[in-house]
Amino acid sequence: MEPNHRNASITTPLVILMLSVPCLTSCGSTKETPKTPAAVVAPVGTPVEIQTPLGLPPVPIPPGNKPTADTIALGKKLYYDTKLSADDTISCASCHGPAHGFTDGLPVSTGVGGKLGGRSAPTVLNAAYSPVQFWDGRAGSLEDQAGGPVANPVEMNMPHEVVVKKLNADAEYPKLFEKAFGPGPVTLEKVQMAIASFERTVIAGNSPFDRYQFGGDKKALSAAAIRGLGLFKDPAKGNCVKCHTIEEKYALFSDGKFHNLGVGMNAEGELSDLGRYTQTKVEADKGAFRTPTLRNIAQTGPYMHDGSAKTLRRVVDFYVGGGNSNPQLDKDIKKLELSGREREDLVAFLESLTGEVPKEVLP
Template sequence: MIAPPDNPQTSAKILLGKKLYFDTRLSADNSVSCATCHDPALGWSDAGPTSKGIKSQLGGRRAPPVSNAAYAPLQFWDGRAPSLEEQAKGPIVNPIEMGNTHQVMINTLSGIKGYEDEFKTVFGSSPITLDQVAQAIAAYERTVVTTDSPFDRYVRGDQTALTCVEKKGLEIFNGKGHCTACHWGGYFSDGRFHNLGVAPAPGANPDEGRYAVTKNPADMGAFKTPTVRDAAKRAPFMHNGTEKDLMAVIRLYDRGGGPDGSNLDPLMVPLGLSQKEMTALEAFMKRATVSLNPGVADEKPVPASEFPE
């Protein structure tokens, strides 16, 4: 994992970032942490269909997974943040998420002697700054890399790591299923933005997606390709949680996209998969891409007794 030159990884910084990640005191009313919407037990996302923030407010999108996000060139569904550091700053001041201000959050942390001491140890200076908070959280998030899945073992030469059905699913994933048009490489994502024809959730307004950032009409309704790694832990699916399970997602792709075809990505074409082929593809994604690395797959929240006071 390559860290930015101005934010090198250190064990002390990673530990500080982990504490901040799980600490609800970053929010305005001490009710929401990063882990509230990016829960290790839920594939580093949440139960959805969209994310719930301060005062039980619902956002319009699901929380993208933190796992492997360090490999993404841009952050958020619409790519509005160029780095994990910049991403970490956003939810703090989002009125629907943590509902705080950066200054109030810094004042809160500065009033906790344990944090004041840790920040000084890690960064060698005081007072605490917003950039330091973001750098610590990003340093921790760069350690959240899901590896050692049955797929990883298979490509390393363990022919027993996948079942016969999963091997067939991998073949479809790489071929007739057209999945690798966007979900390729070790990250299982091209990091780009595509319109899949996903309709708004009932009662919701259309989401402009990447267009809200670029103002390029070609980006209207386009969203970043999520990783397939650990996807089975993150139902429901799509940016707005409108597809309830993996089979529903497969059927959407098999149809050549969702019902909103107004700006459909040209990569979206009908696939003509049989039920047997769809079942095999589902089997591959359901187990073969789920991490067996206990350091990430079984990450536990910071105990209350270990938060700085």
């Protein structure tokens, strides 16, 4: 291992140098250099700042893909466009649509040709804040994520080269891409960057909870929701905040980590989906899934990675029951001692997390 390691540390600066050289030589001139290897794709317009509502921190932006009005607009068009699927029937919004809090209201989604996915469509709302994407975290960024469902045979079922060819042949898209990214053909990378930039604007905050917690409006929550918030935070009661985090100045309601609750057990008591383990092959990750945000949760049912919990009350009951026992059960999942009223209070609190979505992100 040692010699390899030393090699790696020597080659790294070289790679960076090689990547930067073409940029240095080409940026000053107007002349095209089409054969340049690994040309860095970047938006050409002026970066815009994404305004965040009460209760959310600034949206994390990757340095290489600062959103512009053009990339956001292009991303939005792509997001709602069924041309991204093999038979022109499915868009991103088909499974992550605004009518259902940017999910689809189904336990698992229906893709091209009526094929069913294996997991429930997670919400795109506030996905911009998640350090990793997908239930199992297999994408490290929204850019990486955006390409996945397009090519997935049970989702949009369109190989990436076909998508790119289709968009290049389109009457509108080539000039929209040029406006957003400068001269050059449509590439998968540009598609992913544009969709990711749009998704960074799909954020929800300023809910009754935010106005109560961060806005100083003590009348924003009902008495039941205020009691529910107390239970949500109380380590001896709900202890929900352990994973569904609330910070001093904002709340994402997710630690961005992976936990095993025992969801998705078959009748014999075995995990039917190994979740994070499929990516890491680490035993402790078996059956662990990424903590989802709870924002706009009242709109995004059914719940859990397999859509097995139909209502928020069922979700609360699931946690009261201590999940499903299995060797990898998270150490913080325990039977909860909550009275009937306390269970209802938690539901009332969860219902107070529905916030505003910017109207610009709607179709």
